[in-house]
Amino acid sequence: MSGLDDQIKEIEDELQRTVYNKATSKHIGRLKAKLAKIKEDAVQRAMKSSGGGEGYSVKKSGDGTVVLVGFPSVGKSTLLNQLTDQKSEIGAYAFTTLTVVPGLLEHKGAKIQILDIPGLIAGAAMGKGRGKEVIAVVRSADLIIILGDVYNGIHIDVLMKELYDAGIRINTPKPDITIKKTGNGGIRLNYVGDEALDIEEVRSILAENKIMNADVLIRGSISQEDFIDAMIGNRVYVPAFIAINKVDLVDEKTRSEIETDLTERFGEHPHMISAHSGYNIEELKDAIFDHLGFMRIYMKPVGGPADLEEPMIVRSGSTIEDICRRLHREFVEKFRYAKIWGKSVKHDAQRVGLQHTLADGDIVTVVTRF
Numbered sequence: 001m002s003g004l005d006d007q008i009k010e011i012e013d014e015l016q017r018t019v020y021n022k023a024t025s026k027h028i029g030r031l032k033a034k035l036a037k038i039k040e041d042a043v044q045r046a047m048k049s050s051g052g053g054e055g056y057s058v059k060k061s062g063d064g065t066v067v068l069v070g071f072p073s074v075g076k077s078t079l080l081n082q083l084t085d086q087k088s089e090i091g092a093y094a095f096t097t098l099t100v101v102p103g104l105l106e107h108k109g110a111k112i113q114i115l116d117i118p119g120l121i122a123g124a125a126m127g128k129g130r131g132k133e134v135i136a137v138v139r140s141a142d143l144i145i146i147l148g149d150v151y152n153g154i155h156i157d158v159l160m161k162e163l164y165d166a167g168i169r170i171n172t173p174k175p176d177i178t179i180k181k182t183g184n185g186g187i188r189l190n191y192v193g194d195e196a197l198d199i200e201e202v203r204s205i206l207a208e209n210k211i212m213n214a215d216v217l218i219r220g221s222i223s224q225e226d227f228i229d230a231m232i233g234n235r236v237y238v239p240a241f242i243a244i245n246k247v248d249l250v251d252e253k254t255r256s257e258i259e260t261d262l263t264e265r266f267g268e269h270p271h272m273i274s275a276h277s278g279y280n281i282e283e284l285k286d287a288i289f290d291h292l293g294f295m296r297i298y299m300k301p302v303g304g305p306a307d308l309e310e311p312m313i314v315r316s317g318s319t320i321e322d323i324c325r326r327l328h329r330e331f332v333e334k335f336r337y338a339k340i341w342g343k344s345v346k347h348d349a350q351r352v353g354l355q356h357t358l359a360d361g362d363i364v365t366v367v368t369r370f
């Protein structure tokens, strides 16, 4: 074991031994901050090291980018080929794919870029097995599919840990924390909402990063981990879901055991698929569309029929104003009202304003001054 591993293990052991309560919270906060700092420094060193060659250059395209993350040979390339018309090399041996292979999935009117990447292995966050280049691609994705197969579904948490260590936070909103360093005055703490951490915890965590003077603003409920993330920075917040491939190779009983186990551990049903036979692939496409937070909006020109062929793909929660900006900025300036047919309104052709929030499948007419 290297000195680094020893150091990490020592802190992890102490954390495990220490029971969390009011009296220990400060000490625990400090230990966690120390651990996070050591890991982040190691990750940064790995990312800077020259070994491993050039980073992959893939240009993002389409309405969103999805990356297939998994151990070697779980079937990432087979899945890419099933979802898109790309032909990524498939092989019954580890590390068949040595670079990033992009493909295009067109689903429900959305153009979705899918990235097949080399297999991820334990230690990837610290640069093992081209980890440096692979992690950089994963960090920039709009959605991560964590792909396992029926033989290694049990080890999905190893992948999760690598992503975590690489500063990737999955399925969590970015905590609303501002830390503004100041020249003096010590640590000043302000809350909007409940007092999530006390001043002593905040002080000891910041001290671990040698921050002695700062104005801190916390909105909403947060954990010590969230605060440490905000302090260290360099975190990305990405949605993700789990899919388990090669279900054609096991019987019904094994399949449902894997499914139950993963659902219990991660709180969400994994998608059970066969990239080879195409089993559940249409459902997987729907899941990709939904997890990207996409909606389809159909435009209907004034007095004309709606264009039901090519929807505009927008993020859920989008408003009329977002649509107008996408069309042309004049649409916002000269906006009078919009008319909607669909789920976001009570009756057809209802008039709404710029702040109206749309729903998937809505038909929209924008009426402007001349």
Ligand SMILES: Nc1nc2c(ncn2[C@@H]2O[C@H](COP(=O)(O)OP(=O)(O)OP(=O)(O)O)[C@@H](O)[C@H]2O)c(=O)[nH]1
Residues within 6 Å of the ligand: 070, 071, 072, 073, 074, 075, 076, 077, 078, 079, 089, 090, 091, 092, 093, 094, 095, 096, 097, 098, 117, 118, 119, 245, 246, 247, 248, 249, 273, 274, 275, 276, 277
């Ligand atoms: N039975 C079965 N075999 C599959 C399935 N998907 C992939 N395979 C096989 O699994 C092996 C690995 O598939 P790949 O697509 O190369 O896996 P990969 O994850 O891209 O592998 P690396 O690029 O090496 O990391 C190949 O022999 C595939 O034919 C599946 O759904 N069912």
Ligand SMILES: [K+]
Residues within 6 Å of the ligand: 072, 073, 074, 090, 091, 092, 093, 094, 095, 096, 097
């Ligand atoms: K392979």
Ligand SMILES: [Mg+2]
Residues within 6 Å of the ligand: 076, 077, 078, 089, 090, 096, 097, 116, 117, 118
């Ligand atoms: Mg591959």
